[in-house]
Amino acid sequence: MSAPDLADLIENLRRFADDRDWGRFHTPKNLAMALTGEVGELVAELQWLTPRESAAVMDDPEAGARVRAEIGDVMIYLTRLADVLGVDLIQAAQEKLADAALRYPAP
Template sequence: MEQGHSVEQLTQRLRTFADERDWQQFHTPKNLAMALAGEVGELLAEFQWLTPDESARVMADPEAGARVRAEIGDVMIYLTRLADVLGIGLVAAAQDKLTDSARRYPVATARGRAVKAPR
């Protein structure tokens, strides 16, 4: 079956997946956030002892690349499901955050600098 590539299509597919298995009862915001944190930890573990150069080339290694891709998939699944359960549009939330970051980090003062800006 051909699957769509939009966030909305992924959200619907995950909702259907959970509904078919009667998993909505387990998909509380707390449980989904904890699962998301666990998956992010597994993604971090793939990079833990790599040098910056090795981490930039991780996808060139078929085995490591496959693991990283799978972990990113897990992160995306839990993030998408959490946003759906909370009624948050992922793209809108990201766009809003980017707008706020552009305000906090104007190009003229932030270019080439990694300094945290005040809220």
């Protein structure tokens, strides 16, 4: 059995929302607002840590679990937003990376 990929996640999120009749709530505006809230919760987990502490946060089982959960929430809302808007996340990221390479060439 292969590991789940982005297409599997998208399908699972669609089914999850459909099974609960949440499509009416999953507007781009609402999903973007929810994503912002989840990013804020992720930031809160790291906010007052030193650079060294933040780099080692996953070494602490409790803090690491909270960070992992918040990253999961961010991924879910970002993926759902992209799906609702018809944006291919991988393509969008590749295009941004190519643009950044042009704007910021390596020395």
